[in-house]
Amino acid sequence: MLGNFVYSNPTKLYFGEDSKKHLAEALKGYGNNVLLTYGGGSIKRNGIYDDVMSVLSESGKKVVELPGVMPNPTLEKVMEGVKAVRENGIDFILAVGGGSTIDYSKAVAAAANYEGDAWQTFWVEQKDPSEDAKILPIGAVLTMAGTGSEMNGGSVITNEPIKMKIGKVFDDRLMPKFAILNPKYTFSVPRNQMVAGIFDTMSHIMEQYFSGDDDSTSDYLSEGLMRSLIASSRVAVKDPENYEARSNIMWSATWALNTLIGEGKTQDWMVHMIGHAISAFTHATHGMTLAGVSIAYYRLVMKYGIHRFARFAKVVWDITPEGKTEGQLANAGIDALAAWIKEIGAASDISSLGVTEDMIEGIANATIDLPGGYHHLTHDEIVSVLKNSL
Amino acid sequence: MLGNFVYSNPTKLYFGEDSKKHLAEALKGYGNNVLLTYGGGSIKRNGIYDDVMSVLSESGKKVVELPGVMPNPTLEKVMEGVKAVRENGIDFILAVGGGSTIDYSKAVAAAANYEGDAWQTFWVEQKDPSEDAKILPIGAVLTMAGTGSEMNGGSVITNEPIKMKIGKVFDDRLMPKFAILNPKYTFSVPRNQMVAGIFDTMSHIMEQYFSGDDDSTSDYLSEGLMRSLIASSRVAVKDPENYEARSNIMWSATWALNTLIGEGKTQDWMVHMIGHAISAFTHATHGMTLAGVSIAYYRLVMKYGIHRFARFAKVVWDITPEGKTEGQLANAGIDALAAWIKEIGAASDISSLGVTEDMIEGIANATIDLPGGYHHLTHDEIVSVLKNSL
Numbered sequence: 001m002l003g004n005f006v007y008s009n010p011t012k013l014y015f016g017e018d019s020k021k022h023l024a025e026a027l028k029g030y031g032n033n034v035l036l037t038y039g040g041g042s043i044k045r046n047g048i049y050d051d052v053m054s055v056l057s058e059s060g061k062k063v064v065e066l067p068g069v070m071p072n073p074t075l076e077k078v079m080e081g082v083k084a085v086r087e088n089g090i091d092f093i094l095a096v097g098g099g100s101t102i103d104y105s106k107a108v109a110a111a112a113n114y115e116g117d118a119w120q121t122f123w124v125e126q127k128d129p130s131e132d133a134k135i136l137p138i139g140a141v142l143t144m145a146g147t148g149s150e151m152n153g154g155s156v157i158t159n160e161p162i163k164m165k166i167g168k169v170f171d172d173r174l175m176p177k178f179a180i181l182n183p184k185y186t187f188s189v190p191r192n193q194m195v196a197g198i199f200d201t202m203s204h205i206m207e208q209y210f211s212g213d214d215d216s217t218s219d220y221l222s223e224g225l226m227r228s229l230i231a232s233s234r235v236a237v238k239d240p241e242n243y244e245a246r247s248n249i250m251w252s253a254t255w256a257l258n259t260l261i262g263e264g265k266t267q268d269w270m271v272h273m274i275g276h277a278i279s280a281f282t283h284a285t286h287g288m289t290l291a292g293v294s295i296a297y298y299r300l301v302m303k304y305g306i307h308r309f310a311r312f313a314k315v316v317w318d319i320t321p322e323g324k325t326e327g328q329l330a331n332a333g334i335d336a337l338a339a340w341i342k343e344i345g346a347a348s349d350i351s352s353l354g355v356t357e358d359m360i361e362g363i364a365n366a367t368i369d370l371p372g373g374y375h376h377l378t379h380d381e382i383v384s385v386l387k388n389s390l
Numbered sequence: 391m392l393g394n395f396v397y398s399n400p401t402k403l404y405f406g407e408d409s410k411k412h413l414a415e416a417l418k419g420y421g422n423n424v425l426l427t428y429g430g431g432s433i434k435r436n437g438i439y440d441d442v443m444s445v446l447s448e449s450g451k452k453v454v455e456l457p458g459v460m461p462n463p464t465l466e467k468v469m470e471g472v473k474a475v476r477e478n479g480i481d482f483i484l485a486v487g488g489g490s491t492i493d494y495s496k497a498v499a500a501a502a503n504y505e506g507d508a509w510q511t512f513w514v515e516q517k518d519p520s521e522d523a524k525i526l527p528i529g530a531v532l533t534m535a536g537t538g539s540e541m542n543g544g545s546v547i548t549n550e551p552i553k554m555k556i557g558k559v560f561d562d563r564l565m566p567k568f569a570i571l572n573p574k575y576t577f578s579v580p581r582n583q584m585v586a587g588i589f590d591t592m593s594h595i596m597e598q599y600f601s602g603d604d605d606s607t608s609d610y611l612s613e614g615l616m617r618s619l620i621a622s623s624r625v626a627v628k629d630p631e632n633y634e635a636r637s638n639i640m641w642s643a644t645w646a647l648n649t650l651i652g653e654g655k656t657q658d659w660m661v662h663m664i665g666h667a668i669s670a671f672t673h674a675t676h677g678m679t680l681a682g683v684s685i686a687y688y689r690l691v692m693k694y695g696i697h698r699f700a701r702f703a704k705v706v707w708d709i710t711p712e713g714k715t716e717g718q719l720a721n722a723g724i725d726a727l728a729a730w731i732k733e734i735g736a737a738s739d740i741s742s743l744g745v746t747e748d749m750i751e752g753i754a755n756a757t758i759d760l761p762g763g764y765h766h767l768t769h770d771e772i773v774s775v776l777k778n779s780l
Contacts, residue, residue: 001405001406001573001634001637001638001640001641002633002634002637003406004405004406004407004408004409005405005406006402006403006404006405006412007402007403007405008402008403009399010400012396012397012398013396013397013398014396015391015394015395015396015397015653015654016391016393016394016395016654017394018394019394022396183391214634215618215621215622215625215634215635215638216618216638217614217615217618217622217638217641217642217645219618220614220615220617220618220621221611221614221615221618221645222614223614223617224607224610224611224612224613224614224615225607225610225611225614227610227613228605228606228607228609228610228611229607231605231610232605232607235605243392244391244392244604244605245605247391247392247654248391248605248606248607250391251391251607251653251654252607255607255611255650260645263405263641264405264406264637264641
């Protein structure tokens with residue numbers, strides 16, 4: 001833990017199959033006019049919508065619905081939400097859905113009372129709302145595990161016309177005030193989405209883990225989270241209604257990206273940058289884009305952080321170091337990661353996600369350039385990762 | 391994660407060697423009359439007192455000092471604090487010290503505006519303050535790592551005349567609003583106290599870990615924390631001013647007992663119950679009492695939770711399972727724990743802490759009876775653990 005940092009995470013989490021009972025209590029103290037945001041209507045088929053609406057109604061809330069939040073929420077849709085907030089005097093946003101719906105709701109909460117160009121200020125220039133900004137409080141009922149958006153300030157928005165997908169991490173004023181985490185609400189998620197969420201979580205952990213050379217408690221916590229996630233993923237892909245496994249996956253996803261395991265560390269995030277660029281070109285599912293490029297990416301950067309990759313093999317995958325050089329051990333860890341990607345049914349390549357050779361230059365150009373963890377990729381190296389992932 | 395639970399931990403942590411710069415900012419928004427609580431005056435010798443007083447003075451706070459908080463804070467001392475709060479119209483309590491000072495400050499904060507018998511209500515009957523109770527906000531500048539009191543609601547108080555030491559875990563209203571965690575502030579802690587804090591932390595983790603049979607992310611996080619703590623403790627006992635090691639120890643201590651690694655789990659806590667009873671009889675340092683009885687305790691309960699003890703050996707101590715029965719593996723884990731206790735210089739027995747054979751019946755009687763993790767101890771078994779620890 002060599003860095004200086006401030007940890008502040010006030011989101012209150014109600015976890016478990018009985019957690020929905022707490023929604024009325026959680027809503028107390030917030031205003032009467034609620035904007036209810038959700039996605040494509042699956043919550044109406046699986047009963048979650050009815051659960052939530054009955055609590056809102058019993059709590060005397062006036063509800064304005066804003067359905068149709070898409071998997072990669074667009075700036076255009078954000079502005080629709082801003083309009084709804086302003087026209088209806090909204091006091092509180094309740095997001096019912098996965099990371100897209102929650103990310104979206106934060107964007108609306110930040111932009112609703114902002115008079116300038118929200119896209120330019122918050123996403124392009126990565127500025128924070130001013131100290132006296134009026135920010136709408138939001139809450140979340142989570143229906144899909146993966147992004148960690150339920151307990152962080154992250155908000156990834158896509159500007160469709162210019163094909164830019166950018167993530168902004170807001171400070172704790174935009175974190176959900178509370179989140180209802182009911183593992184049973186994730187049972188109806190299609191298998192492909194469940195797997196994408198699992199890999200998204202794994203990638204969040206790896207992108208914080210594969211950076212830095214000091215001895216840091218954060219990395220040991222990451223190893224614990226990865227071991228738990230891997231064990232539960234193996235159960236869940238065979239038995240998606242296994243409550244124990246789905247609850248561990250949900251809890252791991254929350255703690256994988258609520259700042260804890262990255263505290264005091266430099267971080268990587270290039271896999272996410274490449275993945276976002278792929279999604280902007282193909283609309284492929286976020287978690288799958290990460291799986292599709294991870295193996296090529298880690299094979300490329302491995303030699304710059306060889307000790308950490310060897311440790312990953314040993315601690316996370318239980319690979320015995322005896323009789324192996326450090327390089328062989330490190331490679332065996334990436335082999336294990338590749339085998340696990342196949343085993344759980346995540347994407348082993350990006351061709352299957354709709355990426356074709358002629359898109360690669362465009363995707364590489366749209367990839368936001370970050371310093372990376374152990375190595376700063378050149379443009380040609382990004383192209384090479386993409387080609388090796390086809 | 392089979393249980394239902396609510397996670398709420400709003401304490402803001404300022405971590406790192408530069409963290410003291412944040413004290414003025416952290417104090418903003420709280421009232422003007424500050425009660426400054428601290429222990430025996432070591433903070434005056436190592437400069438922490440001057441650091442804090444200069445910030446308080448620059449922030450325009452009116453300070454009432456309450457020094458002399460003892461290692462096992464007494465109810466009598468709590469009532470002295472309550473009197474100071476009432477007489478001086480105190481708005482905020484700033485605890486500068488280790489767990490004892492912070493535990494003490496929570497007790498004063500809970501009791502100051504309570505008209506009934508605080509000891510009876512909060513500690514003996516384990517009730518929470520009423521919903522409309524006026525609870526003083528507190529903050530902490532941590533000078534010693536171990537108890538986790540800086541980010542939880544725990545408050546252990548000793549009623550001297552009746553030799554009862556009881557811990558109460560208050561809800562999030564009594565958690566510190568903020569804590570300054572500067573690893574350098576722990577450098578001047580005497581070696582024996584550093585080691586006691588390390589074992590206290592280890593015991594917090596083990597007492598949450600050694601309970602339950604389900605597959606739970608909480609246990610994987612515990613394993614990560616234990617691995618980190620063990621690695622850093624080995625560095626710190628040889629080189630107490632190793633910043634990296636001391637920072638990991640400080641951060642591990644905070645996360646070992648801020649509810650995270652116990653969420654969704656049954657827990658044990660019998661080692662703490664026996665340790666508290668020993669302290670009430672001998673004034674021995676808390677962490678050392680835990681070390682002194684742990685080996686005998688775990689040897690006794692091991693057979694009731696054999697899978698977990700075998701896992702502990704393999705994952706936490708890297709003991710190879712090949713060629714061992716599950717029982718042999720489990721025993722090897724406890725052997726490793728015993729060897730580590732010796733290595734870091736924690737107490738391997740309770741005779742060295744001043745316990746004599748004639749005290750044992752009294753200590754056993756003063757031990758609060760909890761269900762335990764894998765096994766509910768009888769009175770005779772508590773006596774046996776104590777005798778085997780002499």
